Amino acid sequence: MVSLEMLKEHETVRTAPVSEAEALVDVRGLSLWYGKKQALYDISVRFPRNQVTAIIGPSGCGKSTLLRSLNRMNDLVPGVRVEGEVLYEGVNIYDPRVDPVAVRRHIGMVFQKPNPFPKTIFENVAFGLRLMGVKGSELEDRVVEALKRAALWNEVQDRFKKESGLRLSGGQQQRLCIARAIAVEPPLLLMDEPTSALDPIATQAIEDLIQELKTRYTVVIVTHNMQQAARVSDRTLFMHLGVLVEEGPTEVLFTKPKHPYTEAYITGRFG
């Protein structure tokens, strides 16, 4: 059995590390506690610009926690404590002078289960834009633009101002949530198992979309599905028990893993 002590003794195994210049986000020595329980152990990793980085690992290993510390969503959980730094374009977002709300306005997030607001499709996508004070025809243009980029426009163009977002199918809802997240043009898009509640066809659509998105955005995606990680990502992080075990280019991690745990996990021999 894998023990935490054994894992913590080893440094993260890194293949083809990302240089400081390439990195949009630079996580340095990040540890996180939920109350007394530690969920992340001294994690350091860089997320390169305009690439898709996948986070994989067994359930409860801290994938979501790591993802949510990139836009300070964890601040909403009572009793959370964070150590270390997350540099975003060189600015530490955990600096006491930084407002977490400002961070979240700048970084988009898509959740596991589609969670559209009980409002019209238009109002869903317009939500973030309105928060930034966008109004009038610009608002309208950018909503349409976001719907187009999320590959939803064709399906909803005739009804998007009237129909509630809740009336869409699951896959459409998730694309709506992506449209909502990208409407404000966030340079970084975080996705937490965005397809785990969807059927294979809807999943395919989202995966295609992610490939599209990477030309404009930097994407970090958590997934349980290793094929998905292999298909969509450029780099992959493997986590276990709150520790970042190995990171590197996706094809390296999946074909020539260096750490025995990584190998055990990707070959399905994991306990």
Place this chain on the structure above:
Amino acid sequence: MNRTLSSPSPEAFGTDPWKTRIDRTFARALVLPLVLAIGLLVLLLGDTLYRSVSVQVVRADEGPGRTYPFGLAATEVLRQELLARGYTEEEARSLLQDPTERRVLFLQNRVELMWNTQEGPFRYVVTGLRDERVADFSLLEGLRRWEELKAGLGEGERLVLNPWLDQSFLTRTPSRSPLTAGIGVAIWGTIWVLSLALLIAIPVGIGTAILLEEYLREGTLNRILEVNLRNLAGVPSIVYGLLGLAIFVREMGLGPTILSAALTLGLLGIPVIVVTARESLRAVPESLRQAAFALGATRRQVVFRVVVPAALPGMVTGVILSAARLIGEAAPLLLVGAAAYVPFYPTGPLSEYTVIPVQIYLWVSMNIPEFARVAAAGILVMLLVLSGLYFLALYLRNRFRREW
């Protein structure tokens, strides 16, 4: 019981007829309370309906006690009545043409539709303010003795099957005479008091619910507010009346007015509204809040742009049900002035007032059979209003039910 596993027959598993019977009896007995409760409701409604109709012999104050065919215009009825009372054509016409006189005439003599009179069903009669009741019979007895009563009618007397709850009951003011007592003043009192009370209870109740559910889910202030609310909800409503009497009526010098009543009732309504509002806020899935926060909404924006709109149908339903509860509250208002005899309509927050349930209480406690009929009519009005609100709430609840 002796079970032998070696025996292959089904009986070997043993059935205990005695236990089976207990089981069945038990299940049936459990339905009893429901049957009793529904029975009570039916009896209550039946009694109220039955009591609200009676057969009466009435002696007209001035007039001849004639009745008029259904379908005539009210003015025409009144004109004929005046003629029958001995006015000349000329006098009657001038009385009816002068707007002031005409208004007074209509106030003092109401043209009422009776279900039945000695001259047949659905006839108009003109009821004067000082008409006198000679006899009052319950529906069954009255109908049984109809012919006999009709034969015994004296000069200026009429026999009517009177629905106590009629249109003019809703607009009449209270009166010392059951014939002319109405619920109009109490209806307006209830409307005034309730609206002002909701003006206090809704913002405070919903504000507190939002604070507790969206801002302070834990911590000292949350615990203090929560314990306090739980205890407030258990305080008997009459104690709120004492508070109103001591603070609003006397200390603040508002007197026995609508304002005192509204403040009292408003405080009483707060815990109820907090509970329902919290429930509807809690029903909003956490994922919506997460989505809004992830888009960079501030706490206020999350709450007021996402959570509250999503919870609104539930909150509205809750407020309507709370309003229905408040409408029926008599006890606290008895202490802040509603028990007064108020024969005029309220004109503002500092008017004297009475409300529907208190008016009913006053009528019931007169301990006069005919006032019991008036009370029954009042109860019907109140129950109609309440069921209207209840079904509105039900409709809203179903109409806006969301599947997340």
Place this chain on the structure above:
Amino acid sequence: MEILKQRPSRNPKEVLTFALLVFLSSITLLTTLGVILSLVGDVAQFFRRVPLTEFLFAPEWTPLFADPRYGISPLIAGTFLVTLIALLVAVPLGLALAIYLSEYASGAARARIKGTLELFEGIPTVVFGYFALLFVTPLLQRVIPDLNIFNPLSAGLVMGFAIIPYISNVAADAMESVPRSIREAAYALGARPYEVALRVVFPAAISGIIAAIILATSRAIGETMIVAIAAGQRPILTLDPRETIATMTSYIVQAATGDQPTGSTGFYALFAVGFTLFLLTLFLNILAQYVVERYRERYE
């Protein structure tokens, strides 16, 4: 990074909204304070004129006599009597209904029954008072000839029905929260439905059930209109359910609607009785919460 310098959550609107919410909710605290203050001042006035021993131990409550006596025991006795009768009706019926709701009724039936109960709860108590006085009392008088027109019996009976929902709702919630697995364990041992309900679910939910009964007691004690209308307003020390009596609440109504000159001892007596009522119901509510907290079974 320009945007990271913004501080949207320090926006004055945010602070003002929070302050407004705190202000609004502080009104609930002020209400409690108001209840206590409004009562305490006048109660103090009362006890300046009437010794506490008389209030607690004198057997008569006669504020309107030339030689007034202020012993609360007749009012307590009246309250106790009506409450007891109400509970005798409400506890068996309410608990039976709760068992039916949680163990026997299907989903749809449960929703319909709860709707009916909600309807029942929504009936103003003045209506129940009317019913007790004008329907139940005449009916009872045929069976019990020397029953007074105003009597605690019919008031208590009707009140019993009126508080059924308070018992059945809380008790059914408690029973529904007993986990399925425990029931299934009992069925697996060959228990019959009634045995499961009575021997397994009922004991497991006992703290909630007791709390339900305590809460209903508190309701019955504080209930005003039914007793004011049907039980009468004559404070005599008796436990005979045929006699006209007065309860604490009906006395308050009587005194407040009669002509008590402000500042008279009789006027302050109103608040002394109200305060007693307040303390009693507060005690019961806290007791109910304590029972729930203390004896709740914790299931994983």
